[in-house]
Amino acid sequence: MTNILQLEVSSIRSEAKDVLVLELRARSGVPLPAFSAGSHLEVNLGNGLIRHYSLCNDPAERDRYCIGVGLAPSSRGGSRRIHDLVRRGDLLSVSQPRNNFPLVADAEQYCFVAGGIGITPILSMIRWCVAAGKRWQLFYCVRSRQRAAFYEDIKALGNTAAVHFHVDEERAGQFFDAESALRTVPATAHVYCCGPAPLMRAVQGAGRDRPSDHVHFEWFSAEPKTQEDLQAFDVVVRSSKQRFRVGADQSILGVLEDNGILLPSACREGLCGTCQVTVLSGIPDHRDTVLSAEQRASNQTMLVCVSRAQSEVLELDL
Amino acid sequence: MFLKNAWYCGGWDYEVHQGRDAIVSRMIAGERVVLYRKPDGGVVALEDRCPHRQAALSLGRKEGNSLRCLYHGMKFNSEGVCEEIPGQTTIPERACVRAYPVVEKDNWIWVWMGEPAKADPKLICFSVGPSDPNWHIKTSQMRVETNYRWEIENLADLSHLTWVHPNTVGGDRAYGDIKPIHTITPRGINTLFWVRSVAPTGSVKHIFPEDMKLDICFDIQHTVPCNWIMRFRAFSAGTNTEGESNGQLLVDTWTCQAVTPRDEDSVDYYYSWGASKETEIKGLSDLLGGALDEAFTEDRIMLEAQHIRRKEKPNLKMINISHDAGPGKMLWVLDKLIREEGQAQPVAEPA
Numbered sequence: 001m002t003n004i005l006q007l008e009v010s011s012i013r014s015e016a017k018d019v020l021v022l023e024l025r026a027r028s029g030v031p032l033p034a035f036s037a038g039s040h041l042e043v044n045l046g047n048g049l050i051r052h053y054s055l056c057n058d059p060a061e062r063d064r065y066c067i068g069v070g071l072a073p074s075s076r077g078g079s080r081r082i083h084d085l086v087r088r089g090d091l092l093s094v095s096q097p098r099n100n101f102p103l104v105a106d107a108e109q110y111c112f113v114a115g116g117i118g119i120t121p122i123l124s125m126i127r128w129c130v131a132a133g134k135r136w137q138l139f140y141c142v143r144s145r146q147r148a149a150f151y152e153d154i155k156a157l158g159n160t161a162a163v164h165f166h167v168d169e170e171r172a173g174q175f176f177d178a179e180s181a182l183r184t185v186p187a188t189a190h191v192y193c194c195g196p197a198p199l200m201r202a203v204q205g206a207g208r209d210r211p212s213d214h215v216h217f218e219w220f221s222a223e224p225k226t227q228e229d230l231q232a233f234d235v236v237v238r239s240s241k242q243r244f245r246v247g248a249d250q251s252i253l254g255v256l257e258d259n260g261i262l263l264p265s266a267c268r269e270g271l272c273g274t275c276q277v278t279v280l281s282g283i284p285d286h287r288d289t290v291l292s293a294e295q296r297a298s299n300q301t302m303l304v305c306v307s308r309a310q311s312e313v314l315e316l317d318l
Numbered sequence: 319m320f321l322k323n324a325w326y327c328g329g330w331d332y333e334v335h336q337g338r339d340a341i342v343s344r345m346i347a348g349e350r351v352v353l354y355r356k357p358d359g360g361v362v363a364l365e366d367r368c369p370h371r372q373a374a375l376s377l378g379r380k381e382g383n384s385l386r387c388l389y390h391g392m393k394f395n396s397e398g399v400c401e402e403i404p405g406q407t408t409i410p411e412r413a414c415v416r417a418y419p420v421v422e423k424d425n426w427i428w429v430w431m432g433e434p435a436k437a438d439p440k441l442i443c444f445s446v447g448p449s450d451p452n453w454h455i456k457t458s459q460m461r462v463e464t465n466y467r468w469e470i471e472n473l474a475d476l477s478h479l480t481w482v483h484p485n486t487v488g489g490d491r492a493y494g495d496i497k498p499i500h501t502i503t504p505r506g507i508n509t510l511f512w513v514r515s516v517a518p519t520g521s522v523k524h525i526f527p528e529d530m531k532l533d534i535c536f537d538i539q540h541t542v543p544c545n546w547i548m549r550f551r552a553f554s555a556g557t558n559t560e561g562e563s564n565g566q567l568l569v570d571t572w573t574c575q576a577v578t579p580r581d582e583d584s585v586d587y588y589y590s591w592g593a594s595k596e597t598e599i600k601g602l603s604d605l606l607g608g609a610l611d612e613a614f615t616e617d618r619i620m621l622e623a624q625h626i627r628r629k630e631k632p633n634l635k636m637i638n639i640s641h642d643a644g645p646g647k648m649l650w651v652l653d654k655l656i657r658e659e660g661q662a663q664p665v666a667e668p669a
């Protein structure tokens with residue numbers, strides 16, 4: 001098919017905690033098909049895995065596509081695969097850019113609301129606004145400043161009047177107040193929102209009195225998953241036959257510790273492997289950076305600080 | 319933070335001899351300790367601090383089984399009890415210094431820094447000393463200005479052999495790619511791994527043919543506070559990719575290492591290396607011992623510069639990598655024991 005491009009990963013940059021930016025270029029150096037702000041690429045990751053990633057670079061650029069890939073906490077394929085396996089120099093099969101989230105070109109003013117990795121399409125929109133001399137403002141919601149991808153780029157693009165950061169961690173975990181924020185936005189402005197479902201629902205609610213063609217959402221992205229997507233499951237300790245429930249907001253390690261079963265642990269972020277245990281039955285849902293692809297596929301070992309279960313029950317060799 | 323109920327290595331036995339000046343001052347886990355030997359050969363460990371005005375007892379004089387402070391002449395027996403205060407006839411009950419349980423084993427002097435009633439000699443780590451007739455063990459020691467926890471990280475993750483020791487005891491990329499198995503023990507971790515078909519390291523390269531390849535087994539017992547005992551065996555490279563090498567055993571060695579924290583900023587490092595009688599070539603064990611002096615100087619430079627930085631930014635959130643499983647497990651065991659010890663302590667009544 002002619003609309004499939006083979007592009008080389010010309011650079012991979014760690015942009016923020018759990019966010020990579022991949023720069024894609026044609027090996028031949030020919031100009032790439034043009035794209036408009038808000039466009040995405042379909043990336044074919046093999047094994048039938050196709051994922052959509054928004055372009056975040058300036059739509060005026062023809063020599064490269066940049067996509068931001070956030071590691072979804074519950075990823076079982078796409079973002080995990082990119083974070084773990086894609087390396088500089090690799091060739092990726094991608095579609096030509098498509099746009100389900102186009103920017104109205106003649107609005108008086110633009111209001112952007114981005115949550116987490118939802119910043120990627122918004123960023124290309126802001127670049128377009130800056131180039132076109134349009135008035136814009138941004139509400140950017142992140143869990144922690146470490147996770148704020150493109151923090152520096154955004155600060156360089158807009159003054160503090162235009163850019164409002166909402167950092168959950170710095171507001172005692174309080175979420176962005178969409179109602180109050182949108183109250184400050186003129187009714188003539190076009191609102192563009194991309195982020196986790198709860199944020200988009202909040203913006204949808206806050207924008208209910210606006211003309212429906214003035215409020216735009218990017219819904220396709222399943223990547224910015226939140227804790228809501230995590231499922232509870234059971235762990236069974238082989239030696240004692242004890243069975244514990246691991247709630248959606250709990251870790252296996254934490255639940256075992258709460259029940260007096262102390263396992264070695266160090267980083268508690270899936271980075272070091274101190275808490276690696278043998279899995280006797282059940283299917284782990286790996287979320288660490290330590291295990292090899294073979295180890296993951298074996299279903300026989302896991303890091304209990306961050307990894308969870310795909311099955312209802314996990315039996316551990318403890 | 320130190321574990322109190324533990325045996326700490328106070329050094330090699332030969333330093334604490336019968337010489338009149340062999341009164342050795344140590345700092346162990348934040349405490350000043352003076353070591354000397356009684357005429358019957360037994361080693362004494364007392365707090366190196368006169369209860370009168372905190373003079374250093376290590377500046378004192380051995381008198382039979384006792385040690386006399388050479389500031390105002392108070393004399394203490396091997397239990398730390400004051401026997402004489404020149405110029406007065408009664409001795410206050412509190413005029414005594416702390417005596418530490420002390421045991422000699424495998425040519426190391428071990429001092430118990432916790433409750434004397436819990437000083438079980440069975441908790442002293444296994445090691446092979448220079449007086450073992452079956453091994454040619456060469457000993458040495460070094461002072462390093464670092465925190466002992468960074469030494470634990472260093473010893474529990476030998477991937478640094480590739481990067482820190484290219485010219486001495488490492489260098490081959492294989493060390494940097496190791497995936498050791500670390501097994502938790504009651505007081506530490508055991509670590510086992512092989513590197514296969516690696517070039518001989520810088521220190522020994524000259525005694526092998528140029529294209530020589532080796533299979534090497536690292537079999538380590540690491541115990542608190544930071545005692546590190548390794549059976550190190552090198553074989554001519556075989557064809558096995560798992561388990562024991564099927565090459566020829568060339569050298570079978572023990573290296574026994576005790577890192578004793580002095581305080582939070584320095585350690586005394588006592589170490590040895592040497593080959594079995596069966597595999598010793600004349601002079602080989604001297605080479606191995608010397609190689610450790612060189613290698614640990616390389617570590618010392620790295621660890622001291624690291625310690626300076628970690629003190630500059632003590633709260634910096636550092637990144638972990640997969641090689642940190644060993645350090646993570648060893649420090650977890652240490653911290654668990656320290657925590658349990660704290661919980662077992664009777665809570666002081668408010669005054």
